[in-house]
Amino acid sequence: MLRRVLTLVVALALLVGLALGGLYLPMPYIVATPGVTVNTVGEFEDGPVIRIEGAESYEHDGALSMVTIQYAGGPQRRLSTLEVLTSWLSPSNAVMPEELLFPADRTPEEVSERQTVQMNDSQTDATAAALGQLGIAYEAVPVVADAVEGMPADGLVEPGDVIVEIDGEPVPTDTGEGGGERSVGSAAVVDTVSARDPGDVVEMVLDRDGETVEVEITTTEGEDGTAAVGILIADDTDFPIDVEISVGDIGGPSAGMMFALGIMDRLSEESLTGGARVAGSGTISADGQVGGISGIPQKMVSAQRDGAEYFLVAADSCDQVADSAAYGELEVARVETLDDAVAALETIRTGEGELPRCEGLE
Structure with missing residues (x-):
């Protein structure tokens, strides 16, 4: 009888040990969390985000903020089962397979390099779109x-x-x-x-x-x-003017729309926001088309935590809005083009009219 009891105790101890050990096994997942918010018409790392030379530039109250996502995990530092489970339970986080950010055919260095290229391209396209919207030839x-x-x-x-x-x-x-x-x-x-x-x-x-x-x-x-x-x-x-955008080592194309609006605000005598705090996310093309991106739920939380009152979202990303923990805390405006974004800001600034909404959302 004593031998059986000892065997049972040892077996239970092993099972508990295996279960506890399993919580620390590395998992091929990444976790997306709300990241930093950068006011494109403000300062970042001790300097203005947007510098303009060759034309008169202006400073206004309010904010036109780009928002980011922070990622944890990946091939170089895999998360434990416990970390993944904890993040999965958080309403502000998203758990996803690591191949969505780190494809098997690319190294982490190649992924980082691609994001840097996308950021640089988005800044050029944002400048083109902003100048086009303002009627400045290039x-x-x-x-x-x-x-x-x-x-x-x-x-x-x-x-x-x-x-x-x-x-x-x-x-x-x-x-x-x-x-x-x-x-x-x-x-x-x-x-x-x-x-x-x-x-x-x-x-x-x-x-x-x-x-x-x-x-x-x-x-x-x-x-x-x-x-x-x-x-x-x-x-x-x-371009007839020089536009320099500095956001440190942030990468990717999703700040394009907010860069374009920030450039326009710096080149306009009148504030685009009227002092309101506006955030948003969406790619931009040179001809002013706004494209959808992922991570809207986390980016809305970033914006809300930073004190934003309004959030501009690309029409293609509308299906993500209701999944955000900040849904209902921000007024969300749907935009398809830079012209739509400017019109939404006019509504915010003047208080006249209604913001375009995502279908099915109140």
Whole structure:
């Protein structure tokens, strides 16, 4: 009998030990938590977030804040089962598989480098969108960054090629008076190609290191159902003013909309916010299209903790709003374009009209 009791005690001790040990096993998950909030028309790390040279700039009350997410975990420091379970129970956190942020085919260093590139690109696009919205002319020359492997343009274009003409028509590169009223540069190339029917042939004239190269590319159907050729394009921009944006080592493209609004506020005699504290998140394209991003629930909590009264959300991200612990604490406005965002700020500033809401949300 004594032997059986001892065996049972040892077995229970082992089970408890295994259970406790299991709580500290590393897990392939990451946890997203509310991150820092940066007022784009304020200061960050002892200096203004947005510096402008070559034009009169202004300072106003209020805030136009970008919001971030902090991530814990990943290949270099995996979370324990206990940490994952604790985070899963928190209404402000989100637990997700680590491959969503760290794909198996990329190293953590490559992920960080990509986020830095996305941040830099978003700042350039934000400047273009802001100047276009303000009617300030600038030049954008479309340059081939790469061709998608297996797509029609693969082998026909090379990185560095400047796209000069499409189907005999010069690609517009200067926004001219009232800047931004027509698509230019890469946006003009995309608009022209996507207006074709899949299967149509597109003729392009390229400037390749000073030599003229003519190519014919048969379009195919892209992911969105429109014609595509598989060219990745970047704009070589020439702005009439210098805009420098400093946010430390924060990466990613999701602050684009707020950067554009911050630039506009610094270039406008009248405050865009009227002193209100506004936060938001969404990508921006050079022609002012606002794109959706992930992490809205955590970003809304960041904004609410920082004292924001309003939150601008991309229409494509509306389905995330109700999942936030800060839902009901902020007035949320849905935007699809930079023009929508400016209109929402006018409503906030004047108190006239109603903010555009996400469908199904009160």
